[in-house]
Amino acid sequence: MSAHTPHELADIFPEDADALQRLKRDDAHFVRLARRHHEVNRAVHRIECEAEAASDERLGALRKERLRLLDEIAMMLEQVPA
Template structure:
């Protein structure tokens, strides 16, 4: 398996404990993290030429990933 950039623990390296705690204790955060993971994996498959997608689809996915990351960051910040 190849390295997948943009995993949450890479995006928020200082928040490892908070990520784990929130995933376990906050159902909304867990859903956001799962959605982020799915979108991130799909982007990786497209960029690795495993899955075909139009430029517009790829851009939409990247915007979705960024929106999820922003919401996740806000929750992490509020937690700490």
């Protein structure tokens, strides 16, 4: 398994690093979303690099959840004042 897991929030939103830090510091809901994204993203990565077995349905469900989380996170980032 690679040392770097792709699709981490800092990689997806590099221009929003300050906003990510502010939300992590100030918004409990964002913290829960970010943690869940991290968990789901790691699970997807483990399956994709074959460190863990899973059905196609499980992988598909995890990918959909990751996208849903990213959509919600992106909406929250858009609302952070510059």
